[in-house]
Amino acid sequence: MEVVAFVIGTSGLISVAEVCLAIARAIDGTRAFKEESASLYAMYNFEQVRLALWIAHVVGVTDSPIDIDTLQIEERSLPAMLTRESPINLHAPLHGALTEVARILKKINNLLDKYGANEASVSRRILFQTRIFKEGGKDEIKELLGQLKNWNDSLNGVVESRMRRHLLSNMHVRLLSAAQTDRELEVIQGAAQGTHPSLGDEAAFRRQILGIESRREGEPSGLMVSSGALSPSLPPPIKNGTLRAMGTIARPGKRSIRVLQEWKHGQINWGDLERTIATDRADRLASVLRLEHKPPKLRCLDLVAYTMTDGPRGRLDFGYFYHPPPFANGMTLPLTLQAALATLSERRRPTLTQRFGMAAALAESLLAFHTASWLHKAVWSANILFFADAHTEMLDFRQPFVAGFEFARPDTVRDLTIDRSAGGAVGFEAYCHPELVASLTGDGDRGRRRYQRRFDIYGLGVVLLEIGCWMTAATILQSRQGMDGSSHDHLYETAREALPSRAGTKYKQAVCACLDWEEDENEAEDGLGADELRAQRQRQIEKFANNVVAVLRDCHCSL
Template sequence: MATALPDRICRLGKKSAVPPYKYFYPRRDIERLLTRQTIKTSLAETQNLTDNELDLHQYAKAIRNTSLAIFATLVLSGHQKYILGFLSRCLEDKALPFSEESLHFLPELPRRNFVYDQWGFCPIVLQRGDIHRQFHNESILPFIQEEQCGRGGFGKVYKVKVDGSCQCLSSGEEDLIIARKELADFDDADAERGILNMLQTLKHPNIVEFLGSYSVRSTHSLLFPFVPMDLKAFLETMPDVDACVVYSGMSGIADALSKIHQFTIKPDPELSISKIGFHHDLSPANILVLENKVFLMTDFGLSQMKSNDENSKTLLRGGHDDYLGPEAFDYATARNGVVGRALDVWSFACILAEMATFLGGRSVSEFQQSRKRELLVQNIPTVEYKFHSDGFVHPAVHQWLDNLAANDEDENLRAMVALCRDMFQPNPDMRMTADAAATRMASIAFKSRIAEITRLFKSLGYNTAENRFLDFQIYVLLEATRFVAWSRGFWTWYGEDRKETSAIDRDLVKLQDILERHSQSPSIPSRWLALEDMQGCVDSIWGRLSGDQENEVHKMWVGEVCEVDDMSVLNMLRLRGGTFKGDRYRPVGIKAAMKYMSKLVSLPVGGSSHDKVVVGSRRMEAEWVSLAEPNVEFIIAGRNRNEYGLAENNSRTMGILTQYVGSNKPMVMVEWKLYDTRWASEVGDELLRQMDNLVNLLDPDRTPRDGVALHRVLNCCGYFHDPKNCRFGFLYPLVGPTAIIQSEPRVSVHLFSLNDVLRLCGNEGPNPKRPDLGDIFLLAKDLASCLGSVHQAGWLHHNISSHQVLVFSPSVWELHENVRSAVLAGFNDSRPEASSITLGPRDDYLHYQHPKYRNHARFETSFDYFALGMVLLELGLWMPISDLRSMASPEYREPEDFRKCLLRSYVPQLGESMGAIYRDAVAFCLDTEAQLLSMGLGVPGLPGYDRAVQEMFDSRVVRPLQQCLV
């Protein structure tokens, strides 16, 4: 076996592809071949140790543990019998290589053979992050393949295959492909190595990884991961990639450049290093493109790092001419110019312009040809394709960028083109900084990533006819709107914060990957796993928000769901609302139910739609309700209600519901809804169905409500028909666990409007006691919150006034104590849009209508805010609007003039009595349109206008009023 062993070792050899082109023997293969038993057999045959088993065992163990390479070297030349000389002198593998002098104990031939062969058994093992190594000329590099793949003015680049067992550059033991940059000049190599070592401390994902360096036989090599494609080749091949990948890649390069320009590291708490850096050779050829389309900045041969107290300008040593700025070359003297960090910004702008060309579907080569110039430099004919001409931006560049921006619908591409224009500043001292460019590029990349994820969510099919009824698509819709709400909030708070947008990008990439994988293979078993992954990713990005921010985003989420206009989808959300697990989706399910029912109510009577069918009639018999006598004049302190100026209001009355499930006959308020007498003979199933839907909208058991709407809006339990008076009566129980009165009152309860209370508890009223200021604040902020909540579901009130704010009290003398529990009524006349069965308002409500609406304009969301503002003004001044109107001079007779009079003369008075927050909230309500237009939030009727109005109402009225406390 010993005679065959040299041959077996020889067959393990691999020839190095670089000088000295010798064979090396991977340690891993030697260990597999030379087992302890193999060693023992060889020793037994050569050392006559067959009779000494113990020595044989100990020698084999020592060789295997410490001297395997030495033993293999000796075996290869057939001199393994000399191994005991090494063992007795404690010469181990770690001492390799040996000089001839150190092996004096060996005969001359074995000594020479060993010195020559030993290099093959101690090949260089490449270590990640190792210091610069100076290798012996006889050292064997474990490069089993090598081919030149690039060449520059400062050296050559090779593609190298490294034997897997001789590298610790990657986690596995497989053969590894790397790039080797070879430089002949040690100073150049050492300077670039120093730059690379410093940049590695940044651990930046868009700076090429530096694997190490070495020198051997007067050449100097820098090692990097091998990336077969650079951005130049990328642009030439024009691969099919998502735009967001390109934006993200260029954002990464911009951020890397910014970090180089302002280089700062803090290796430990006691050491901080700051430098001024630059690249000075930035071009598509020096940006690598990984398989996953991550872009890497590379080739730092012209880069420098200077102390902060030095000027960053230096004489340019080279670079890619087409991408250099006007300051790089003096045509008069034909010499390179003195340049600084601004040169990199110009180069980056050139690259961005080409990337914009790629994204716009145009030819980069055509763009290059448009910049072609033929000129004489020092009487030498020259052709160049630079982005500047005669010290200014090349006219062809201006024209090209204009065409790109004009012919593309991608707002992110237009933004990137605008960034290019701003960076193309011929004067380097006035040029944008890399940090500013990186911030803008990060915003573009973030918005593009958001747009792509939103598109992927939409592509999953929740909005297609065949899928919209599947539970999975409904959940996807909810996660999609949840994501969109997060993105809107996150952009508002952090859109210009590069650190935050970069930190969140990993989660966004993960979510995008999940959506892409599911859209490519949407199998039924994988749906719910994909949904769990989606939920986890969205949870992760929500988790980066503070508590207050999360609350705001939650409101936005509800708003996103309420933007859904498809009745079928809304109905699914409504039906699933009660089955959603936990509290994750329940709030939006409630709002979807409100939106669905409010749209249902607004459908025209007589139209045809399967969505209008609501199972179960809510109609009651008129005989079941015992009504109080209408228009009963009650005497207060010797005077009747007319003498106090109380308005007649026949729209409501009190009563008792005599037929009711339960032992008690509850007290009810009856709210009348009139219909045109022309309908008197045509009241049929369609109109009754509309009444059913309206009851269901006002019944929280059918249409759940949340927030303050739970206790500031009365619950409706049914309706009855009064054909004699062409009206329907809607019934609102006043007693019960969810009603305004929790248990049966011991005395009768009377119904008052807030307008009544303002008069009865005013200076001229019988009860001059006003409510506590805290009670007024509570009512004001709850009215605002309630209105915001129903508006979010597309439910407009239409008739807000102090006549529609109801107070229930045993008597006039306790009125001031019951204002805090007032409710907002009149919802049986409310609708999301114009309703075919709602009549115009009564004359005494006209003061609360917006002047535009009184002039026959279409009702808008902001008109409800105007009416609420009038009520809040009444509460703050404790005076009915009609009194203010009667006191106004004739010049304010027109509604618009009176509105301006209120803003100018009365609203400011609120500051003293109610505080600045309350005053400003009222001012916003009375002047909503002007304030929105001044902020550029759009025009009524355009997409997104109502939502913008609602969000502004929330930020300027609802949330500020929450701060009004006593």
């Protein structure tokens, strides 16, 4: 995101990047407030972020300060503003609107200073909590916040709906990636009610996940069923790298439920500790996938139940069972993207518009999963599903579903990697970052690596390349057999050379960004404090939102 500087009240020049990174601290600071005052303070920060994003994305000022007292934009910035493709072509009305916003922000800041909300000390914040109710500041601040929101809504109203969605999505990502504790998420949820309901829903979902993650070890969810209730009751043979089948779950006194079964083989060499960790993680993962109000962008099926069975040679096998989507024919297996790439005739293939929509939906799904602080660990085209419509029997390419969550785990330092992702599946290696391949095969010089967000992003990049070329990764690599370079080199060069003519330069930009994603900063540096790690994680997630998700959305809307 381009950086624009502006002045808020008497706080001096603050860049957009600094404001957004400060949101974590601002939300964290509300823990000294009681609920209503905390919500007011969070609402204030919501609208600051909205204004900052609006200025950066719509006005397009990159390096000139905007003085919030006068909102005079320096002359050297005007050409950039006036030549941008934007519905805004009159400087005077824009200046008037921003001047009114500046007035409101100044008054809010003065009140917050007066009542001590901008002070760092807990005692000053406690004083704020007391004085704001005794002296009536609460109502005045609420009124000003309402005015600020109305002006932000008005500013959003002068841009096209695509930009409005982008700005709103960015605000959600910034705030949710900054909040890590239940208290912080509670503040966001409360403050978003009535004004930003979808943000409130996402915060509530994150709180539910935190509740699941904080359960005591061995505290069961009640979602496990015995293999005797299943048909089929054992994992199917591996086909196309996956263990997937349609089946049923019997219910005493009720009709059986039709489900999609997904199985995972545990490792034979697991000891007692690994089995305990795997068992507990399987139950927590099932609880997350069972949550009823998952964000729509997550694009995963709703879980019914799960099971664990003893496989050969002491292996522990896991089965996860999902409702097919309501529109689908629940009798037949969904088609994987991998199979669609290899088998669909020209007439049955998705259009370019459908492929752009598919790519954007998959990127948004991974963003939602990472924002929720989880790692997928098995992003490849065999885990992208398309269901046939029950009435037309036509594949619905508008609704891709992400599967393969049985390898997922929380993205925290305390959660160790105990298996090799889908590393044993035939063909999966092509979707693995070179460092992950070296780690899995033992060829790396850094030993066994922790799984990183960028490994998921790399897998997504290969999937996006397949969608853009409409060709499997295996076929792409086979076509370059005998050429110098690694699998990564061949995939990257194919993206750089073939995608511009097939899907456009913006699409190529997003794919290449995924395939060349930098190392997670918290992996690169040791000894970082919790605040630094959180700020870095937030920055990385925001970068993915801007450099991949937003670019793919633009591809989808450009036709």
